[in-house]
Amino acid sequence: MTDNIYNWEKDREKTAGGSTPDGGPDMSVQLGRIRLKNPILTSSGTFSHGECHLPFYDISVLGAVTTKSYSMLPQKGNPPPRTCETAGGMLNSIGLQNDGINEFLNSHLRVLKDAGAQVILSIFGRDAEEFKKVALKVLDVKSDILAVELNLSCPNVEADGVSFCAIPGEVEKVVDAVVSMLDIPVIAKLSPNHENIAQAARAARDSGAQAISVINTVIGMAVDAETRKPMLGNITGGLSGPAVKPIALARIYRLAKEDILPIIGMGGVFDHLDVIEFMLAGAAAVSLGTVNLVDYDAGKRIVAGLREYMIEKGIKRITSLTGGIRD
Secondary structure (H helix, E strand, C coil), X not given: CCCCCCCHHXXXXXXXXXXCCCCCCECCEEECCEEECCCEEECCCCCCCCHHHXXXXXXXXXXXXXXXXXXXXXXXXXXXXXXXXXXXXXXXXXXXXXXXXXXXXXXXXXXXXXXXXXXXXXXXXXXXXXXXXXXXXXXXXXXXXXXXXXECCCECHHHCCCEHHHCHHHHHHHHHHHHHHCCCCEEEECCCCCCCHHHHHHHHHHCCCCEEEECCCEEEECEECCCCEECCCCCEEEEECHHHHHHHHHHHHHHHHHCCCCEEECCCCCCHHHHHHHHHHCCCEEEECCHHHHCCCHHHHHHHHHHHHHHHHCCCEHHHHCCXXXX
């Protein structure tokens, strides 16, 4: 286990203050060693590499762009159909399709950096060894990466396909291995589909993670009554969108009470008021997912809306909202 565990609470107290150069509200946040100019991120897999949104707005206004999850080698993903609409959201079963870490490093990363975006690279592996191999590739470009997110919701072939985050010991093993290799911050992305999420978060903290991302999608299914077939080629998939927002808020609230690590909250965020709710429940930053698929400039709109809200309410520092729920 690594002994490089960062005192994020002490650092947050030192750096949370101050104001923006123009005298407006201070929207900056601190997640361990991760400093963001504002708390709005994109969720892995919903913003691709950012290129698709470049014609519509300046993505550098975001706190950071989280890439889709990359494996060592290209991966085709699950059979179609891969998405379908549901009441209040959507199901997806993409299957972690990606063109491999080398393609990201050789092509997509430069596009993001040229756009002025802060980059959080999401990675995954079929086993702990693959996580280490992908992380090794990052060493060559670590100065261009703000943080690495470990997608621990993916299946672990060494544990009969059970996701890494279902077993806190596996979380500890993977996080420790990557933290030991990299001297840039590591974020652990956890799933809401297991009841031991707090134990997994503690394992991530004890292994050197700077923050946790919650929640990933909730397992769901849809059936076509006419054909009597599942609407996804993989039968089940991940439910996202407004339908999962109450689940996300409850998970974040419970985890924030445990005071384990700074939380990047996600799950059904569609406007700046959703962001406020997530921060009041305990999130230090908030990630936009499904909304990116239906609203081309959601990020720009939500950052602007958040700033206007702070001015209207006389809120000087966005950090004052985190954990501010009155219960």
